[in-house]
Amino acid sequence: MKRRRILSSFAVLWAASAVKVSAQTTADQSKTTDTAEALAHRLGISLDRLRGFLIGSLLGDALGGPIEFSDPDRLPDDMPHVRQWKAGTKLTATHCETLARTLRLRGYETLRPETAPFGPWRKRAPAGTITDDSRHKIILLRAINRAIDHAGQAPVTIDRSRLAAEYLRPLRHVDESAESTAALDRDGFKPYRDAARWWAAKSIQSSPEPTPEPTPDFASEPAYPPERLWAGVANCSGQMALLPLAAVFPGKPVAAYEATYAIDFLDSDHAVDYCAAINAGIAEVLSDRHNDSDPDARMQALIQTMIQTDPYHYADIPFTERPFAQWLGRGRQWAELADRDPRQLFEKLEREGKPHFWWDAHFTFVVPLAIMHLCRDDPMAAMNLCLDFGHDTDSYAQLLGAWIGAIHGREVFPTSMVRHVERRLEVDFGESVDDWCRTLLNAAHRAEQQQLRFVR
Structure with missing residues (x-):
């Protein structure tokens, strides 16, 4: 009974969460940009690569969404179809x-015309529409923003309970007139909400937020141990959701690793190490100390930082090896052995x-x-080849896009594609990359001042 009362009370954290759509004048936008640039400079983060990192992940998701889990042999005719290249063909x-030049941002109209809980939430979705890979990031950014806004000038602590609380809020389209997303929201996030409710008691005790009326059926919903999520399969949930956290710690890979590890209740087994190490690498290359490096040097810095950042000493565990380091080494080795032959690499x-599963943590x-x-x-x-490989294309491409943007900056991506993705993000969810940058820069500022902590 006590647990039931706690769960019922916990419904307050998600019962009524409206999506905000803000409109700014040109002068306001200019002022915001100037402030962001000044703050980024003071924090030692490249604003260009921060934007590129966020846009690249969104773009990779939108590029991969329409062809996700399509049979690689039956991809659209204008795809590269590497598997049909003559054996031994080298790039x-x-x-x-x-x-x-032939990389295309596709619409879903013919490829995936129906909505899907883990795919598009709009029928016959236009080009640039995101999938669950980016919706998870919306939840993370909202959790950070809500915690900072509510704290005012007070110190902020974000833990698994706070992130879980945000997962228990509904995520809706801004425009509900064409397609109701209630069922899609319920089915797409159900596994994560089942795990999030496990943190209900701690969240209720720590949350200072006001309490609207609870949803009547909330207490009847299950709460399962986080270890049960996806039957314990080490998967890419953290890689989808938690990448933006890297930007809170520019040039501080160990801090980025530890913060990611602390709040990641989405991953099981060694998948937490994958997600945290990835964020460590991104945090390093977002630092402005790499501004004068060429892209190849930044890529090497990304790889080396991921390998070397191991604050919990996975590499020292006896009778085994660190799985993340094993797969990183294999991926690089296979690329070298393929010797610019993409068909050989695919095989x-x-x-x-x-x-x-195609969405195993090591594979994504x-x-x-x-x-x-x-x-x-x-x-x-590389992005086109990633799509041509097939299988879980949006999850592969969202990580590749994040790396590309963090290494090369925003300008590497075609402007028309960026506009499509940013437009869909705003129209469907009332979110913008500029707002995300502002949230992350504010969080980075607080973290630097030791006014923001991420704890387990």
Whole structure:
């Protein structure tokens, strides 16, 4: 009975959460940009690469969404179809130029016309529409923003309970007239909410927020141990949701790792190490100390930081090896052995990548990593190859896009594609990349002042 009362009370944290849509004048936008640039400079973060990092992840998601889990042999006719290339064909500068030029942001109208809990939430969704990979990021950014706004000038602590509380709020389209998303929201986030309710008691005790009327059926919803999430399969949930956290700790990879590890209730097993190490690498290359480096040097810094950042000493555990380091090494090795032959790399990934599911944590990491290495001189060509590989395309491409943006900056992405994605993010969810940058810069400022902590 006590637990039931706690769960019923906890419904207050998600019963009524409206999506905010803000409109600013040109002068306000200019002032915001100037403030962001000044704050980014003081924090030692490249604002260009921060924007590129966020946009790249969104764009990769939107590029991969329409063809997610399509049979690789039945991808659209204008895809590269690497598996049909003559054996031994190696990427040339001409190949890469063609791959980059033919990269397309596709609509869902014919490829995936219906809504899906983990796919598009709009029927016949237009090009630029995101999937669950980016909706998880919306939840993280809202959790950070809500915690900071509510705290005012007081110190802020964000833990798994706070993140869980945000997962228990409904996520809706701004425009509900064309398509109700209530069922899609319920089904798409149900596994995570089942785990989030496990943190109900702690959240109720720590939350200072006001209490609207609870939803009548909330107490009847299940609360399951987080270890049960996705049956304990080490998957890419954290990689989808928690990447933006890297920007809170520019140039501080250990802090980024520890903060990610602290609040990641979405991952089980060693998948937490994957997510935290990825964020450590991104945090490093977002630092403005890499402004004078070339993209190849930044990529090497990303890789080396991911390898070396191991504050909990996974590498020292006896009788085993750190799984993350094993797969990182294999991905780089396979790319080298393929010797610019993408067909050979694809075969290697599918044959020796050993995914139980295409969304296994190690696989959603090793696919974009290997392709980035294979095609390191042309990031947009790498993106097209990542899509052509097939399977969980949006999850692979969102991570690849995040890396590309963090390494190269915003300008590497075609302007028309960026506009499509930003437009859909605003129209569907009332969110903007500029707002995300502001939230993350504010969080980074607080963290630097030791006024924001991420704890387990």
